[in-house]
Amino acid sequence: xxxxxxxxxxxSGVMSGLVALLCFTAVLPLLFIFGDLIHKGATSLDWNFxxxxxxxxxxxxxxxxxxxxxxxxxxxxxxxxxxxIGIGAGVFLAEYGSGKLGWVVRxxxxxxxxxxxxxxxxxxxxxxxxxxxxxxxxxxxxxxAMLMVPMLARTTEEMVRLVPHSLREAALALGYPRWxxxxxxxxxxxxxxxxxxxxxxVARVAGETAPLLFTALGNLNFATNITLPMQTLxxxxxxxxxxxxxxxxxxxxxxALVLMGLVLALSLTARWVTRQRYGAS
Amino acid sequence: MPTATGxxxxxxxxxxGDVAYRGILTGLALLLPLLLVTVAGQLVVSSLPAIKRFGxxxxxxTTWDPVAEVYGAAPMIFGxxxxxxxxxxxxxxxxxxxxxxLTEFAxxxxxxxxxxxxxxLAAVPSVVYGVWGIFVLIPFLRQVAVPPLRAVxxxxxxxxGVFYGNSMLAGGVILAxxxxxxxxxxxxxxxxxxxxxxxxxxLGLGATRWEAVWSAVLPxxxxxxxxxIMLGLGRALGETMAVTMLIGNRHDISLSVLQPGYTMAxxxxxxxxxxxxxxxxxxxxxxxxxxxxxxxxxxxxxxxxVWRVARGTAVxxxxx
Numbered sequence: 001x002x003x004x005x006x007x008x009x010x011x012s013g014v015m016s017g018l019v020a021l022l023c024f025t026a027v028l029p030l031l032f033i034f035g036d037l038i039h040k041g042a043t044s045l046d047w048n049f050x051x052x053x054x055x056x057x058x059x060x061x062x063x064x065x066x067x068x069x070x071x072x073x074x075x076x077x078x079x080x081x082x083x084x085i086g087i088g089a090g091v092f093l094a095e096y097g098s099g100k101l102g103w104v105v106r107x108x109x110x111x112x113x114x115x116x117x118x119x120x121x122x123x124x125x126x127x128x129x130x131x132x133x134x135x136x137x138x139x140x141x142x143x144x145a146m147l148m149v150p151m152l153a154r155t156t157e158e159m160v161r162l163v164p165h166s167l168r169e170a171a172l173a174l175g176y177p178r179w180x181x182x183x184x185x186x187x188x189x190x191x192x193x194x195x196x197x198x199x200x201x202v203a204r205v206a207g208e209t210a211p212l213l214f215t216a217l218g219n220l221n222f223a224t225n226i227t228l229p230m231q232t233l234x235x236x237x238x239x240x241x242x243x244x245x246x247x248x249x250x251x252x253x254x255x256a257l258v259l260m261g262l263v264l265a266l267s268l269t270a271r272w273v274t275r276q277r278y279g280a281s
Numbered sequence: 282m283p284t285a286t287g288x289x290x291x292x293x294x295x296x297x298g299d300v301a302y303r304g305i306l307t308g309l310a311l312l313l314p315l316l317l318v319t320v321a322g323q324l325v326v327s328s329l330p331a332i333k334r335f336g337x338x339x340x341x342x343t344t345w346d347p348v349a350e351v352y353g354a355a356p357m358i359f360g361x362x363x364x365x366x367x368x369x370x371x372x373x374x375x376x377x378x379x380x381x382x383l384t385e386f387a388x389x390x391x392x393x394x395x396x397x398x399x400x401x402l403a404a405v406p407s408v409v410y411g412v413w414g415i416f417v418l419i420p421f422l423r424q425v426a427v428p429p430l431r432a433v434x435x436x437x438x439x440x441x442g443v444f445y446g447n448s449m450l451a452g453g454v455i456l457a458x459x460x461x462x463x464x465x466x467x468x469x470x471x472x473x474x475x476x477x478x479x480x481x482x483x484l485g486l487g488a489t490r491w492e493a494v495w496s497a498v499l500p501x502x503x504x505x506x507x508x509x510i511m512l513g514l515g516r517a518l519g520e521t522m523a524v525t526m527l528i529g530n531r532h533d534i535s536l537s538v539l540q541p542g543y544t545m546a547x548x549x550x551x552x553x554x555x556x557x558x559x560x561x562x563x564x565x566x567x568x569x570x571x572x573x574x575x576x577x578x579x580x581x582x583x584x585x586x587v588w589r590v591a592r593g594t595a596v597x598x599x600x601x
Contacts, residue, residue, distance in 0.1 A: 012489035016386045022378020023387075026465065027398045029458045033405060033413050040416070088309030096303060097310075105310045107584075108317050114512065114580035115320075115573065116519020118546045122553065122569040123320045126327050146316060153313065179302030207406025210521035210546070214554050234408045234522075241412045242526060249416065256412045260405065267404050 034260075041257030044250050053222045060247050064255050066222040067236040070137070071262075073224065074216055074232055075206050077141025082148035083198060089149065090156020090194075095182050097157065106157075109150040120146050121211035129215060137223075137230035140216025144205040151201050159193030160186050196270040203266035207259060209234035233259045321573070328567035330560055339567060345532040347556075352564035354571065356532045360449065360542035361572075364528060365517040367453025367538065368460055373510055375457075376464035380506075384472040385494050396469065403462035411526035414455045419446040419527065422454070427539065444539040445529075452528035453538065456517045464513035471505030471590050472498060501590075508586030515579040519572060521546040545572045 001009075048063050055062035089109070093102055124143035129135055163186050171181040187194070209232075212218075217229040218239060233255055240252035331339065335352060342353025379399055383392050423446050431440050475498050483497035484490070499506070529541020530551055545568050556562040 008489050008492065012491035015491040015495075016382075019378045019382040019386060022375050023382040023395065026375040026379050026402075026461050027395065030398055030402050030405070032417070033409070036413060036417050037409070085309050085312055088306055089313055092306035092310035096306065101307070101310070105313050108314045110584050111577055111580055112313070112317060114515045114519075114576055114583075116521065116546055116576055118519065118521040118549050119324075119569050119573045119576075120320070122549060122566060123323055125553070126323050126566070127319075149316075150313065153310075178299045180298075182302065203404060207404075207408070209406070209408045210550055213550055217554070234406060237408045237412060238522060238526070241408075241415055252412055253416070256409045260409055263404055263406060264401075267401070 037253065037257045037260055040250075041253040041255075044254035045257070049251075049254060054220050054251075057243075057245060057248070062251070064233065064236055064251070064258070066219065067231045067233045067255065068258070070216070070219070070223065070230040071206060071232040071234070071259075073226060074137050074140045074144065074212070074230060075202060077138060077226065078144035078148055078205055079198075079202060081142060082145035082152065082201070085145070086149040086152025086201070087156050087194060087198070089153040090197075091160060091182065091187060093153060093157035094160035095186070105153070109153045112146075112150040113154070116210075117147055117208055118210040118213075121214055124211060125214040135215060135217035135229045137216050137226040137228065140212045140230065140232070141226070143211035143215045144208060147205055147208065147211065148201045151204065152197055155197030155200070156190075156194050159190040159197060162193065163189045192274050196274045199266050199270035199273070203263045203270070206266065207234060207263050209238055233262075324566060324570040324573060328563050328570050331563040331567045334560065335564075339564070340571075343532075343534060347552075347558070347561050350558065350560055352561075354545070354564075354568055356534050357543045357545045357548050357568060358571070359534050360452075360528065361518055361544040361546070363538070364449055364452045364456055364524060364542065364544055365514055367450065368456035368517045369510065369514060371454065371457035372461045372464060372513060376461045376509075376513070377468060377506070379461070379465040380468035380472055381494060381499075383469055385490065385498065396466075399462050399465050401462075402458065403466070405459075407459070407520065407522040408526075410455055410459055410523035414451060414523055414527045418455060419451055422446065422451055438536045439538055441537045442535070442540050445541075447527055447529035447541050448539050449528060449535075449542040450538040452524045452542070452544070455523045455527055456520055459520060459523065460513040460516050463516050464509050467509035467512055467587060468502070468506045471502045471509060471587065474505070474590055475501045504586045505590030508583045508588075508590075511579055511583035511586065515576050515583060518579065519546055519576050521550050525550045545569075 048061060050063060050068065051065050052061070052063035053066045054064070089105060093106060096102065097106065120143055124139055124146065128139035128142050132139075167185050167189060168181055171185045172178070176185070212232055212235055216232060216235065218235040219229045219231040223230050237252050237255045237259065240248040240255065243249075331352065335342070339352065339354055340358065341355050342351075343355045344351050344353050345356065346352075379395075383396055387395065423444065427440075427444055427450075431444075434440050479497045479501050480493050483493035488496065524544050525547040528544060528547055530543055530547055531541040532543055532548075533540065535542065549565055549569055549572075553562070553565050556565055
């Protein structure tokens with residue numbers, strides 16, 4: 001082998017080693033983050049943490065029960081508003097989306113997917129908070145729904161499109177009307193995929209903080225009234241982590257671990273739902 | 282439900298069902314463009330007082346003084362751009378490393394688990410990155426990373442001044458970690474969309490595996506990879522919580538990345554609920570409007586580039 005050929009071989013080997021190293025480096029922070037979350041958060045997780053509301057600053061103890069319930073309520077509201085719109089728009093894109101309107105909706109969904117969530121928060125404030133005069137969990141749910149809809153629309157479209165054309169043709173040939181074909185055959189067959197998309201969407205918004213800062217605002221007490229300010233885990237973490245007390249920092253780690261666990265559980269369930277059908281993705 | 286065909290009434294009823302179904306779906310889909318137009322309109326209307334008062338000077342004036350009611354967004358715009366650039370400088374090699382390794386070099390059994398781990402980075406909530414950044418990354422930068430860096434490059438203006446931790450550098454590094462999964466996922470899909478014949482042709486001409494990647498695969502997917510990087514840039518520009526918690530939040534323009542700075546998103550997160558006067562609010566909404574317009578432009582260009590490689594498919598929509 002000539003020296004040149006050897007050099008080229010070596011260069012190829014070095015570069016493939018380099019990309020492997022880069023890839024490893026990219027994954028490293030994830031391992032550190034998970035490790036630190038468990039290391040610094042797990043010891044604070046006890047019964048009180050899940051069942052009590054915070055105690056006044058400076059005292060020890062207390063928990064985040066109010067924030068866990070609040071997260072559930074705000075995300076629940078987001079689902080109530082966002083799921084029908086997002087999934088409906090997605091089915092539209094898959095079934096009738098070949099025209100100009102389909103192009104526009106698709107483009108808008110993609111653009112909105114990239115819109116910073118803080119901007120959506122500002123908009124939600126001008127639209128849902130300012131006219132009413134006070135912050136509310138409902139406004140927070142609305143803001144999260146606006147984040148969810150474009151994402152859901154695109155994943156739903158993709159999933160419905162994966163259903164083989166022959167199924168639709170078979171249903172139409174049997175005399176099914178179009179709308180029934182769409183609902184009972186196309187959407188039904190794509191259901192696992194749509195559920196996955198919804199779960200991923202919920203996981204994404206459950207961890208959101210920025211759009212809630214001036215909508216749900218946060219609340220140090222247990223609250224279930226959706227027309228009033230409400231605490232969520234993410235807001236609570238922000239408050240505790242940027243606060244001055246060591247006790248707050250301890251609780252911030254614990255709450256971060258709980259939030260991460262929640263988001264992870266949703267994401268993994270999403271994967272599990274579609275495991276058999278779309279194994280490749 | 283009528284399943285028999287041929288009866289006129291049945292057909293008409295069916296037709297009516299179809300019209301209603303299509304109408305409902307179209308209505309739901311129309312909400313999306315409507316929402317975008319409303320968002321844009323509302324932001325413009327709410328920022329009009331500030332636009333009228335300051336005009337274009339808003340973008341290049343550096344004073345941000347709520348007491349004197351003088352607002353210039355230049356430090357935030359500067360901080361947004363610089364923190365995002367720091368993020369890209371770190372993230373692009375890592376993300377391309379992931380994409381190239383996973384599509385071209387990694388053993389088959391490794392590809393899916395590693396891709397999954399990288400995707401998990403995108404699932405970590407921003408505020409959790411913030412917590413980790415405050416309590417782990419900043420001490421690491423202060424004690425381990427920055428001292429040797431300063432020993433070598435401390436004479437440059439980019440590393441001058443006292444380093445307390447909360448800084449442009451800390452914000453940029455956390456952003457880098459956060460955008461890696463987006464750039465990696467989209468460029469991986471772009472590289473997967475490169476036809477196998479490209480690789481085979483290069484290998485058949487006697488190229489080594491790296492030469493095939495470098496001279497045949499990457500050039501073919503270049504537009505898509507640039508698009509992927511721009512999508513990452515769009516993410517970095519608008520990322521809020523983690524940056525707010527790490528960047529130091531000071532309305533200053535400093536060449537040194539060790540000094541605190543501000544980004545547009547961070548300023549909104551910090552100051553919006555404290556904005557007491559209507560002009561202050563209006564100025565902040567204008568910052569939001571600027572951010573909105575910039576990210577839309579960056580994202581639109583990115584999409585068009587990605588579409589050029591993987592035409593028509595929703596490439597990367599899963600990752601986004």
